[in-house]
Amino acid sequence: MIKNCYLKNLPILIMQKSLVSYNSTLNIEDKFLKKNLPILKIGDKIKVGLKIIEGNKERVQSYIGIIIAKKNSSINSTITVRKSLQETGIERVFLIHSPKIDSITVLQSSKVRRSKLYFLRNLKGKASRLRQIF
Structure with missing residues (x-):
C-alpha cells in the first residue's frame, strides 16, 4: 500500500x-532581453550598429543588409543578414539580444512569400532585388 x-x-x-x-x-x-527592438521580418533591409573595441577605444560600426533567415528561441534569437559587396555576398548571423549590438533599425520592408530567403545566394545584381512595401 x-x-x-x-x-x-x-x-x-x-x-x-x-x-x-x-x-x-x-x-x-x-x-x-532587450525591450526596445523593432519588429523584424524576413526581407527587411536593416542597419545593425555593432560595438567594436579597438585598443582602449570603443566605436559603433554599421552593417546594412537584408534579413534572409530568423530563428526565435527567446534569448538565443538570431537573424542572418546578407549584404552584397562588389559582386560578393557576405552573410553574418547576429544574436539579437547580445550586448555587442548597439542598435537595430529597419530601413526598408519587402514583400516575400518564403520564411527563408536562401535563394538570394544564387542571384546577383538586379536579380536579387525584392519587391518593396511602402
Whole structure:
C-alpha cells in the first residue's frame, strides 16, 4: 500500500521540480532581453550598429543588409543578414539580444512569400532585388 501511494505522488513531485527550474530560467532571461527592438521580418533591409573595441577605444560600426533567415528561441534569437559587396555576398548571423549590438533599425520592408530567403545566394545584381512595401 505504501508503494502505491509513493508511486502516485512521484509524478507530481517531478512536475513541480521542472516548473521551478523552468520559471527560474525565465526570470534570468528576462534580465538580459532587450525591450526596445523593432519588429523584424524576413526581407527587411536593416542597419545593425555593432560595438567594436579597438585598443582602449570603443566605436559603433554599421552593417546594412537584408534579413534572409530568423530563428526565435527567446534569448538565443538570431537573424542572418546578407549584404552584397562588389559582386560578393557576405552573410553574418547576429544574436539579437547580445550586448555587442548597439542598435537595430529597419530601413526598408519587402514583400516575400518564403520564411527563408536562401535563394538570394544564387542571384546577383538586379536579380536579387525584392519587391518593396511602402
